[in-house]
Amino acid sequence: MHDRYDAIVLGLGGMGSAAAAHIALRGKRVLGLEQFTPAHDRGSSHGASRIIRQAYFEDPAYVPLLLRAYELWQELERTSDEPLYLRTGGLMVGRMDSALVQGSLRSAREHGLEHELLSATDIARRFPATAPRDNEVAVYEKPAGILFPEACVRAYLKAAGAVGADLRFETPVQKWQASDNGVDVTLTSGERVTGNSLVVCAGAWLPQMAAELALPLRVERNVVHWFQPRSNPELFTPDKLPVYILDRGQRFMLYGFPDVEFAGIKAAFHHSEIFASPEEMKRTVAPDEVDAVRDALAQWLPRGAGQHLASSVCMYTLTPDLHFVIGKHPAHANVIIAGGFSGHGFKFCSVVGETIADLVVEGESFNTIELFSPTRFGALT
Numbered sequence: 001m002h003d004r005y006d007a008i009v010l011g012l013g014g015m016g017s018a019a020a021a022h023i024a025l026r027g028k029r030v031l032g033l034e035q036f037t038p039a040h041d042r043g044s045s046h047g048a049s050r051i052i053r054q055a056y057f058e059d060p061a062y063v064p065l066l067l068r069a070y071e072l073w074q075e076l077e078r079t080s081d082e083p084l085y086l087r088t089g090g091l092m093v094g095r096m097d098s099a100l101v102q103g104s105l106r107s108a109r110e111h112g113l114e115h116e117l118l119s120a121t122d123i124a125r126r127f128p129a130t131a132p133r134d135n136e137v138a139v140y141e142k143p144a145g146i147l148f149p150e151a152c153v154r155a156y157l158k159a160a161g162a163v164g165a166d167l168r169f170e171t172p173v174q175k176w177q178a179s180d181n182g183v184d185v186t187l188t189s190g191e192r193v194t195g196n197s198l199v200v201c202a203g204a205w206l207p208q209m210a211a212e213l214a215l216p217l218r219v220e221r222n223v224v225h226w227f228q229p230r231s232n233p234e235l236f237t238p239d240k241l242p243v244y245i246l247d248r249g250q251r252f253m254l255y256g257f258p259d260v261e262f263a264g265i266k267a268a269f270h271h272s273e274i275f276a277s278p279e280e281m282k283r284t285v286a287p288d289e290v291d292a293v294r295d296a297l298a299q300w301l302p303r304g305a306g307q308h309l310a311s312s313v314c315m316y317t318l319t320p321d322l323h324f325v326i327g328k329h330p331a332h333a334n335v336i337i338a339g340g341f342s343g344h345g346f347k348f349c350s351v352v353g354e355t356i357a358d359l360v361v362e363g364e365s366f367n368t369i370e371l372f373s374p375t376r377f378g379a380l381t
């Protein structure tokens with residue numbers, strides 16, 4: 001005989017830790033299962049920093065979710081032992097006709113978000129570390145900033161544990177089965193656990209953990225790098241340099257962060273088009289990968305691209321349209337799928353956790369998730 005839980009959460013990374021906390025905070029008995037250790041560096045939610053912003057170039061439909069995400073992060077931070085968010089402002093830089101600038105303006109205008117459109121001269125004057133080109137502009141938004149992902153995950157795990165969630169680490173799930181009566185989860189140890197519902201937040205492992213859905217997901221290798229500024233370190237502190245995304249019409253956009261506590265400035269390309277399963281993912285970083293980012297960085301932050309300090313490999317789980325997958329499993333209403341966050345999901349963990357709790361506890365959510373339907377690719381219906 002074993003215990004039956006109200007909800008089992010498979011994966012306690014960014015989304016799963018938030019889901020476990022939000023469900024447990026509604027008085028439900030939660031079991032969280034994670035194959036690695038708390039806030040580990042083998043998935044998609046590590047590397048010290050994540051950009052959070054509101055004037056969302058990807059689609060204005062994300063803005064209401066972002067506004068709610070900000071509120072929920074603030075709520076969580078009140079119970080956290082460590083800071084979760086640092087406001088730096090954010091610069092979306094490119095030519096006036098770039099998708100980045102146009103998309104950011106569209107979201108800002110449609111949702112009445114406070115923002116400024118800066119000329120190249122304005123950018124260089126206000127943020128002296130930067131070297132914008134004459135034909136570049138930037139959408140500047142003040143609430144943009146940095147989330148500290150490991151601290152966010154730890155805070156959600158703490159919140160879940162504080163209300164009695166049973167969180168098990170180094171406990172890989174082998175398979176699950178659902179019926180109208182509940183879900184049956186088998187661990188690789190052979191142990192079986194049961195629950196009324198299951199939440200699958202398996203990140204880059206979603207293709208294996210929801211294989212029957214045949215979601216068209218691809219796991220992309222993405223590497224971030226830290227550099228020591230070459231000179232004038234005072235220009236790179238979070239009060240002087242906002243987070244930024246830079247579209248210079250090259251293959252991949254460059255994005256980056258100011259120097260938080262003199263750990264170096266972090267920069268990376270958004271996307272790589274190098275795909276592999278998590279098991280086959282190359283974890284070492286070649287010198288030419290560092291050089292490519294340093295060269296791009298030197299064109300934008302000329303005094304920034306100094307000595308290479310560190311690199312870290314991370315995974316994006318991409319959908320074909322780069323929108324998320326959040327919703328009920330089409331064949332099992334008691335199974336919730338949350339994945340395919342396509343390299344821009346972390347800022348949403350808080351609101352995704354709330355949405356999943358709505359779906360588990362109420363059966364529906366006030367947060368708008370139509371864009372994210374698991375069946376939109378014509379998969380199993």
Ligand SMILES: Cc1cc2nc3c(=O)[nH]c(=O)nc-3n(C[C@H](O)[C@H](O)[C@H](O)COP(=O)(O)OP(=O)(O)OC[C@H]3O[C@@H](n4cnc5c(N)ncnc54)[C@H](O)[C@@H]3O)c2cc1C
Pocket residue numbers: 010011012013014015016033034035036042043044045046047049050051052171172173174201202203204205206209222223224268314315316338339340341342343344345346347348
């Ligand atoms: C380099 C990089 C930069 C990024 N930058 C940003 C950014 O600036 N802003 C932003 O908003 N987003 C950003 N993202 C995206 C964001 O970090 C991800 O969308 C988000 O972290 C995904 O969370 P997740 O919970 O789906 O995955 P994860 O956090 O990886 O969680 C999945 C968990 O499931 C566990 N798991 C899987 N299978 C099993 C199993 N069988 N049994 C038990 N446990 C299992 C895994 O171990 C893992 O802990 C970035 C991502 C990367 C890689």
